[in-house]
Amino acid sequence: MNVPTHQALDLDQIFDTYFTEIHRYIARRLSRDDADDLAGEVFLIAAEGGYEPSRGDVKPWLYGIATKLISRHHRGEVRRWRALSRTAEREAHSHEDTTLARVTAGALTGRLAGALAGLNRGDRDVVLLVALGGFTHQEVATALEIPYGTVASRLSRARKRLRLALGDVNPLKEGHDG
Template identity: 55%
Template structure:
């Protein structure tokens, strides 16, 4: 199944209904949830494509929005905004494909020196930015060795460009945990690369 990632840009932003209001409206008029889809489909599709691959993203983007649609009654605007709520569903979809993701990183580690493709996931493209061929293998190994929680925090920050608060909402973890995990993971990756900065998610601050 191929996801249509074209969204309408014809609406004046000043006249747009808020995300939270749309979710509320969709509880009575389910078709209104399509407006949430239009607003966020490109962003969610891009995130899935970078975490997994673009073919998988075409299929899985629909699953993210279908899961959110089915769970729209559970959205609580008091706990956060719609954007990180959707990333939470994206994380669940990615978790179902964790084994395939790990296999890709293992293959990259074995073939780091020969890797020369632009059609793979973000982890692999990060590796190709490191100059030393030997460092590519080390970075792949470190990414693969991260816990699920650490990897999710890192990549939500680096790929989704979510704020610490949004990452906390997406993963349902305390705000302070986000900062401590990011700091720990970035230090670990730099140490594994002998000080080379893999440029994941900006500064530690």
């Protein structure tokens, strides 16, 4: 949703448009309970102002607020990724009717979650804004209020860690890209 510079922010419309999306982003990084609390907080913070239309769309701005709130739960998020890593790997090898696809999907989730837990906070924010929010480098830079070059270097570092974690589980070889 583009908000023209000459218009005041219509918070009701912004809430209607983005609340579910922001809730989902937080729930995927922390938990549904945390999202129930924090998603509303994002819009309360937004209501206090700070949006600059000259810097682009309102969506990255909201994700930026959400990301900053998530960072207050840094330890909880790391615990979540570690737990997901363990359970996904375990499930991948526990089914009697184990298929190659199930093993690969479980192993992928486990390894990627483990890699996310090992990333530093800044790199994780960037890679998850790109992966879950679908943002461009410039939009991530706007969301986190950091330079474009910093986004590029953080993303490059995160990609390397993810590739390393994937190791021999190559989804292209397993035919997972449709």
